[in-house]
Amino acid sequence: MIRNVLGSVLALAGAAAAVLSPFRDWYDGRLGRQYQIDELFTGIIGSRSGPMGSVFLAFLFAALLTVVGVVLRSRLLVAAAGVVVLGFTVLWMVRQGQAMGALTVAGDGSGLQEGVAYAAGGGALLLLGALVMSGRQGGRHPARGGHDQPYEAPGSEHPDTWPPTQEPGPSVQTSTLPEPEPDLYTGPSPGGGHRPDRQDQDTAPHPVVPDEGPQEGRPPRP
Known part of the structure; x- marks a missing residue:
């Protein structure tokens, strides 16, 4: 921002100097x-023309071009x-040197x-202003290594944003195996020990039920 302001000031000063230069003496008392x-x-040649047919027209066009450039940065x-x-200043110096045989700088105005110094200085300020200006800034760019487009994780059909996130995996589930049933004779096996199979159950000794003797209304037990 500061560079644009400084460059614009230099450019406008150069344009003003260029527009003013044709109204100053250029050579031997002759106005630009x-x-x-x-x-x-x-x-x-020795003929004289009005302002709109002279180098003033070229410098006025350059000043308008400068204003547009400053507005548009x-x-x-x-x-x-x-x-x-x-360009017009150097071209004039070449033609004037050809007409006069040489270009001189004299204190008596000959x-x-x-006027030539105004034109040359104005052109130099315009080029310096263009060099100082930073120009129009583009849109913000993503940081190096960043992604401005949706990121698609490998193997996923749904795009995700950066940084990539992964869906949580399947939660750890407890075992769905049924609890061991208590043994009819030996009870449940503590700690998930060995459970006797069917053959062991058949060969296991049956519990002895004590004889309680005959009871009323019930026949004695054989």
Whole structure:
């Protein structure tokens, strides 16, 4: 955020300097807005033109491009504006040098003037602003190693979220075997010991029932 603000300030300052430069002297007392755009391609002559047919039009387009780039936080548009300003400035210097035979800087105002410095400085600020800007930030990306898509556990038909969770396994159940029945003669086997089989039961001695003698109403027991 701070980088975008700082880059936007630099870019807007560069655009303002570029738009102001055609209204300053460029060379030998001649204003920048008096140089026609076609002179930059065909050669500089002594004719003078209005602002809308001069390099001012190119710099105004670069300023509008800068404003759009700052609003959209587009580094590409701001950099393109800087290239336009610097490109026209360098092209003018080449044509002016061809027309005059050389470019000079003199204190009496007969050489390069402050208008050229405004244009060159404005283009440099535009490129610096595009370099400082961080641009538009995309959406939040998942952390490295994370998954933004549902995770499907191996062998499962139902997707689950990350981290994978597993369904609880079958609970431990107690034995469903029936409890050992108590032996008719020896009683239940403590601790789940050996249970006599049927043959052992047949050969086991029968308990002796004591004779209680004859009772009334009942025949004696043989």
